[in-house]
Amino acid sequence: MSQNKDDLASSNKKTISLPISRVRLIMKSSPDVSSINQDALVLTTKATELFVQHLAVASFNNGSGKETNSLSYSDLANTAEETETLHFLTDILPKKILARDYLTSLEDFQEEDADF
Amino acid sequence: MASSSGNDDDLTIPRAAINKMIKETLPNVRVANDARELVVNCCTEFIHLISSEANEICNKSDKKTISPEHVINALESLGFASYITEVKDVLQECKTVALKRRKASSRLENLGIPEEELLRQQQELFAKARQQQAELAQQEWLQMQQAAQQAQMAAASASAAQQAGSSQDEDEEDDI
Numbered sequence: 001m002s003q004n005k006d007d008l009a010s011s012n013k014k015t016i017s018l019p020i021s022r023v024r025l026i027m028k029s030s031p032d033v034s035s036i037n038q039d040a041l042v043l044t045t046k047a048t049e050l051f052v053q054h055l056a057v058a059s060f061n062n063g064s065g066k067e068t069n070s071l072s073y074s075d076l077a078n079t080a081e082e083t084e085t086l087h088f089l090t091d092i093l094p095k096k097i098l099a100r101d102y103l104t105s106l107e108d109f110q111e112e113d114a115d116f
Numbered sequence: 117m118a119s120s121s122g123n124d125d126d127l128t129i130p131r132a133a134i135n136k137m138i139k140e141t142l143p144n145v146r147v148a149n150d151a152r153e154l155v156v157n158c159c160t161e162f163i164h165l166i167s168s169e170a171n172e173i174c175n176k177s178d179k180k181t182i183s184p185e186h187v188i189n190a191l192e193s194l195g196f197a198s199y200i201t202e203v204k205d206v207l208q209e210c211k212t213v214a215l216k217r218r219k220a221s222s223r224l225e226n227l228g229i230p231e232e233e234l235l236r237q238q239q240e241l242f243a244k245a246r247q248q249q250a251e252l253a254q255q256e257w258l259q260m261q262q263a264a265q266q267a268q269m270a271a272a273s274a275s276a277a278q279q280a281g282s283s284q285d286e287d288e289e290d291d292i
Contacts, residue, residue, distance in 0.1 A: 016206065018133055026127045026160055030167040035181040039207055043187045044166055046206045050199045051162045052134065052155060053141045060142055070146040076154050085195035088165050092157050 020045050058083065129159045166190050 023045045027033055036044075055076065060066065062082070063075030077093045080086040134156050138147055167182075169190035174182045184207060191199055229237075 016210075017137060018129055022127070022129055023163060026129075026163045027167040029127055030164050030171065032175075033167050033171045033182070036167075037181050037183045039184045039211075040170070040182045040187045042207055042210055043184050043203050044163065044170075046203045047166060047187070047191060047196065047199050048129070048159055048162055049137065050202060051196070052137050052159060054199075055155060055158060056138055056141045056147075060145060065145075068146075069144060070148070071142065071151055072148045073150045073154055076151055076158075080158075088194075089158055089161055092161055093154065 016042070016045055016049065018045050018049055023048060055079070055086070127160065128156050131156055134159065165194060169194055 020041055024036065024041055027036055027041070027044065056071070059075045059079040060071050062079045063071060065071050065075055080089040080093050131152070135152060138152065138155065166187065170182050170186040173186045173189050173193075174180075177186070179186075188200055188204070191197060191203070
């Protein structure tokens with residue numbers, strides 16, 4: 001029945017899965033943040049949940065794993081780079097490179113030094 | 117995993133909670149482990165982002181405590197305005213639930229009936245119960261009595277029958 005579906009959707013929206021106490025701790029570890037109203041805390045927690053969902057869905061839709069039904073680190077990194085509101089994540093999202101590529105570029109670098 | 121150095125910045129949302137959310141949002145999708153770890157860290161980063169922005173907004177206003185309004189404005193200015201409706205809904209729902217819970221407990225305390233009346237009603241109920249028990253006990257006793265009487269009578273008539281048998285013999289002699 002349609003009412004059941006609504007209930008499911010609304011119960012999905014209207015409960016909070018993330019631990020509010022942990023969110024409070026993280027907020028307080030931000031510089032200069034002093035006190036937070038309880039309702040404000042609830043809002044932030046829910047917003048964080050929505051963020052996780054948003055990030056996951058956007059990365060999946062945007063990513064290369066759709067055919068194989070998978071989500072990879074680079075899907076997330078790429079999506080963050082391409083989406084303006086996600087640019088705040090660039091600091092924690094170094095694009096990973098293969099170790100051997102790094103070593104190769106390191107070798108090249110050393111070779112250049114040697115020539116010198 | 118996270119070192120127990122007690123450093124505030126190592127605080128993250130528990131991995132299990134994130135895994136659960138990812139599973140519910142993207143069912144049947146294989147998510148790489150390092151991707152999950154990344155999401156956990158992104159969460160922390162997001163919370164810092166919102167807190168800082170809301171804090172700035174709060175400082176500009178005359179308030180000392182970050183209010184829901186500040187958070188909502190922060191979401192708006194950071195480009196997450198699309199979250200606002202749902203986030204407000206949840207807040208409303210939480211408040212409604214809290215209100216219902218308070219009402220329910222006060223409803224129990226206050227059925228509109230004063231305490232003495234409640235006490236009186238209780239005593240009435242007790243008295244009724246005692247009476248019923250007494251009646252039941254009496255009935256049982258009566259039944260036992262009747263049963264005993266019947267047993268007695270049965271025994272008496274049995275012995276009477278015996279006597280009757282022997283006195284008949286005597287009678288016959290007298291008639292001659």
